[in-house]
Amino acid sequence: MSVKHGLLALLERGPMYGYQLRAAFESSTGGTWPLNIGQVYTTLSRLERDELVRPLPENETGQRPFEITDLGHAELAKWFASPVSRSDRPRDELAIKLALAITTPGVDVRAVxxxxxxxxxxTLxxxxxLKTDVGDLPWLLVLDSMIFQAEAEVRWLDHCEASLVRYEAPAAQPVDADLPRDAEVPR
Structure with missing residues (x-):
């Protein structure tokens, strides 16, 4: 999820200033995605530049709330109507770690x-x-997603372990094995 769209969704509830947006964002995600206040204000500046939000006059406490514009409503509706692509998600550090562990000498992949x-x-x-303490549906849905992801990780690790049992490592090849015999190897 982009912070941009998260803030637009929160502003759909009504005008808010930066600290309110940060608190509402963290509350809506059950604190699983903490936001830096600088990130909130930087994103608000971009949203304002793109005419998706507009600042309102300062309130009595000196805070400047923002409200979503018609263009912002349209962008938010488009985002909610679009599926999240797997390529939009961050790299999977665990998959990369295991792939490297298999090919790195001296690493006990089964221990990893x-x-x-x-x-x-x-974690699961x-x-x-935590699920027994939750009554708030938005947080419950975030928690359920985290549970399903943890369950999927355990299933994938089971698959990795079964694959390792059947895996035969290829014979080690010298790094310069693909070079022609008369090629100079940089030293």
């Missing part, structure tokens, strides 16, 4: 998998425990 599985199981238990 087991360490990650233990962490995923502890914590999320499940």
């Amino acid at each position: 998998v087991q360490t990650q599985r233990g962490a995923a199981m502890r 238990q914590e999320y499940t425990r």
Whole structure:
């Protein structure tokens, strides 16, 4: 989710200033995505530049609230109507870590998998425990998503472990094996 669209969704509720937006954002995501206040104001500046929000006059406490514009409403509606692409999500550090562990000499890949599985199981238990304390539907849906992701990670780690049992590492090749015999190897 982009911060831009998150702030537009919050402004759909009514005018807010930066600190209100940050608090509402963190509350809406159950604190799973903390926002830096500088990021909020930088994003508001861009939204204002793109005419998706407009500032209102300062209130009695000196805060300047923002409101969503018609163009902002249209952008928000478009965002809600569009699916999230897998390519829009951040790189999967765990997949990259395991791929590198398999090809790095001296790394016990099974231990890496087991360490990650233990962490995923502890996370899953914590999320499940939190679920008993939640009555707020938006936070419950975020929590459910986190539970499903942790469950999927455990299933994927099971698959990785089964694949490792069947895996035969290719014979080690010297780094310069693909170079012609008369080629000079940089030293």
